[in-house]
Amino acid sequence: MVEHLTPTMVFKCLAEETRARMTLLIAREGELCVCELTAALEQSQPKISRHLAQLRACGVLEDRRQGQWVYYRLHPHLPDWVHEMLKTILAANRNWLGPELQRLERMRNRPERATICA
Amino acid sequence: MVEHLTPTMVFKCLAEETRARMTLLIAREGELCVCELTAALEQSQPKISRHLAQLRACGVLEDRRQGQWVYYRLHPHLPDWVHEMLKTILAANRNWLGPELQRLERMRNRPERATICA
DNA sequence: ACTTAATATGCGGCAAGCCATATGTTTTGG
């Protein structure tokens, strides 16, 4: 489902404030769980969750459950040009994500990523 | 109006098939007039015109009247990251614009750009 | 001045998208 991601489809996926910020934030941080995104964006949990579901359905994000948390990251099969695009945008719009990044850092009780021990 | 083009705003501008294709086509060709775009995309003239107006209002495109034709090009003050983004997308999605490019080349009576002689 | 070509805009009408609220599911801890 991911390979026929046309430019238009990608633009539609990102053409909404919450989805754009979440995607860029995840592109920068690597992986974030729903509660972190909820805190960083200061939006309701259902709202965050619905937009994440949409990004997952488009093939932009992938999710991974770990205990009670669900982590989202960029989909591994995302075309290279999308990666490049996100990198370019991130580099040129650092301050745009400023508030979100601050709230992320100040967040209390951030779940810890598992140090996967088999 | 152009400098506070946020990522979200740019995505919204391009989140529609006609606008996405026109913008990429113009990014590739440098400058195109309404009748060329109408032929290349095989869409009604009012539809093309309205989307062009929207792209102009956003600050993505600039127009220039020459005789009976109006030429559109990327806005000169477009942020660098948007240029880079368009370049990246163009490079990775050549075939996506294939039909439009073919129709452009096959088009009869294409208006000639003025060789500006002062 | 009149006609034609190129382009722009106004106006409903319909479809898509977004949101808040409420509720369902899964996991963890006791």
Added chain:
DNA sequence: CCAAAACATATGGCTTGCCGCATATTAAGT
């Protein structure tokens, strides 16, 4: 087994966006 936390989804309403069609505008040619 029960309660609480993290997350997902369903529903109804409202807003935004897109389209087709008709009409207005501007410029060129005769």
